[in-house]
Amino acid sequence: MRTRDTIFALSSGGTPSGVAVIRVSGVKALTIAKQMAGDFKNKRQMLLRSIRSRNGELIDKGLVLIFPGPGSFTGEDCVEFQLHGGRAVVALASSELEALGCRYAEAGEFTQRAFENGKLDLVEVEGLGDLISADTEMQRRLAAEQMAGDLSGRYHAWAKRLTHARAMIEAELDFADEEDIPGSVSDQIWPDLVSLRAEIAAQIQSNKLGQSIRDGFKVVISGPPNAGKSSFLNLMAGRDVAIVTEVAGTTRDIIEIDLDIDGFLIRLIDTAGIRETTDLVEQEGVRRARAALEAADMVLLMSEIDSDPEHTPEVMPPRVIRIGTKLDLKRPAHPERYDLLFSAKSGDGLDEIRAAILSAVKADWESISQMGAGRQRHINHLREASNFVEEALKGSDLVIRAEYLRLAAEALGRITGRVDVEDLLGVIFSEFCVGK
Numbered sequence: 001m002r003t004r005d006t007i008f009a010l011s012s013g014g015t016p017s018g019v020a021v022i023r024v025s026g027v028k029a030l031t032i033a034k035q036m037a038g039d040f041k042n043k044r045q046m047l048l049r050s051i052r053s054r055n056g057e058l059i060d061k062g063l064v065l066i067f068p069g070p071g072s073f074t075g076e077d078c079v080e081f082q083l084h085g086g087r088a089v090v091a092l093a094s095s096e097l098e099a100l101g102c103r104y105a106e107a108g109e110f111t112q113r114a115f116e117n118g119k120l121d122l123v124e125v126e127g128l129g130d131l132i133s134a135d136t137e138m139q140r141r142l143a144a145e146q147m148a149g150d151l152s153g154r155y156h157a158w159a160k161r162l163t164h165a166r167a168m169i170e171a172e173l174d175f176a177d178e179e180d181i182p183g184s185v186s187d188q189i190w191p192d193l194v195s196l197r198a199e200i201a202a203q204i205q206s207n208k209l210g211q212s213i214r215d216g217f218k219v220v221i222s223g224p225p226n227a228g229k230s231s232f233l234n235l236m237a238g239r240d241v242a243i244v245t246e247v248a249g250t251t252r253d254i255i256e257i258d259l260d261i262d263g264f265l266i267r268l269i270d271t272a273g274i275r276e277t278t279d280l281v282e283q284e285g286v287r288r289a290r291a292a293l294e295a296a297d298m299v300l301l302m303s304e305i306d307s308d309p310e311h312t313p314e315v316m317p318p319r320v321i322r323i324g325t326k327l328d329l330k331r332p333a334h335p336e337r338y339d340l341l342f343s344a345k346s347g348d349g350l351d352e353i354r355a356a357i358l359s360a361v362k363a364d365w366e367s368i369s370q371m372g373a374g375r376q377r378h379i380n381h382l383r384e385a386s387n388f389v390e391e392a393l394k395g396s397d398l399v400i401r402a403e404y405l406r407l408a409a410e411a412l413g414r415i416t417g418r419v420d421v422e423d424l425l426g427v428i429f430s431e432f433c434v435g436k
């Protein structure tokens with residue numbers, strides 16, 4: 001059995017490093033640690049020991065952390081060796097561990113064991129994965145809350161309410177023939193389920209917004225050719241990412257840069273100027289520009305001040321900021337046409353654009369920071385659950401309504417991994433790095 005193997009991995013980053021952490025988990029962990037570091041009591045403790053190979057040769061002197069199961073990250077017996085992070089030290093310690101019967105861990109295998117031993121549920125596992133890959137402060141916050149179980153707790157609480165509702169229905173069915181049950185007991189549960197459905201809808205909305213915090217808030221730069229879109233992108237990037245020329249139709253491919261603005265990941269996307277054209281390559285650029293607009297969280301609609309005709313994209317995403325460009329050349333005759341004015345040449349207006357982006361992403365953040373930001377996977381199951389609740393609310397036969405509530409609870413259970421999730425596990429754990 002694969003899970004009976006004792007596994008190990010270098011859990012700290014690449015060598016050489018000041019310290020290398022080698023983590024060992026499984027039934028043989030404590031025995032092997034004793035072979036390498038001398039005898040100790042099986043209790044949670046940290047020891048400073050000489051680590052030796054089987055023939056008594058000194059590998060290194062370092063710290064040995066003992067975590068007997070189940071009070072460990074994986075729930076199994078675990079040991080961590082903190083050695084000096086030289087390549088040869090790590091190589092020798094690793095080959096010694098292999099010789100003593102350990103196997104190098106696969107990506108995410110420690111976390112998978114933690115899940116199998118009930119230490120983390122799937123939502124917490126995803127939070128942990130996000131925490132490890134978090135680049136910005138807001139990604140970190142969302143992930144830390146999710147890992148701490150905030151989101152799991154909410155999903156669990158909903159599943160419990162559904163179970164309670166079913167119990168009320170069962171009770172009513174059992175006592176249906178008794179005269180002294182006043183009205184229907186289960187009638188009390190329907191108002192609660194109506195509000196549960198609303199709470200799930202709010203969570204779906206929050207999860208959607210949360211994805212833009214986690215994966216980047218997508219700001220698309222759109223507008224006619226030569227508006228100065230790429231010049232703006234380059235200024236924000238602080239380097240010449242995109243080609244800028246006076247030729248209309250210079251940009252064809254989508255050009256994306258990631259920015260960290262006040263802890264938020266902002267994905268700034270430069271696109272081809274939108275116009276009718278016979279140039280095949282430019283046509284494809286325009287098609288891609290339109291597609292980018294559809295996926296945008298926000299659009300910076302740029303046009304040269306007082307240029308005609310006025311450009312309006314066909315697809316209007318929720319947030320559009322109209323920006324008049326090349327302010328160094330001209331003051332606008334129709335200032336009401338623009339939300340902001342900007343010059344790539346002088347840099348005037350740049351701070352205001354940055355502030356507008358930040359205030360949009362902060363508005364999203366405020367509406368989700370209380371609720372967390374589950375993944376698309378959560379959204380799918382939440383929709384399923386919500387549909388079943390809907391069916392239960394619409395139904396008339398109590399037995400069938402109770403069955404819908406069971407299905408709704410099951411859909412919620414799949415989010416945290418309480419119900420058949422085998423097929424999901426591979427996907428989730430493979431996202432992890434080795435050593436976690």
Ligand SMILES: Nc1nc2c(ncn2[C@@H]2O[C@H](COP(=O)(O)OP(=O)(O)OP(=O)(O)O)[C@@H](O)[C@H]2O)c(=O)[nH]1
Nearest residue numbers: 225226227228229230231246249250251273344345
């Ligand atoms: N004076 C002045 N010229 C600018 C400004 N911004 C851009 N330009 C010039 O306008 C021309 C077009 O700029 P780009 O940044 O390539 O414009 P674009 O919107 O990306 O153009 P396409 O990719 O062709 O759609 C270039 O010659 C730029 O140097 C500005 O603020 N002031």
Ligand SMILES: [K+]
Nearest residue numbers: 226245247250
């Ligand atoms: K251009």
Ligand SMILES: [Mg+2]
Nearest residue numbers: 229230250251
């Ligand atoms: Mg361009």
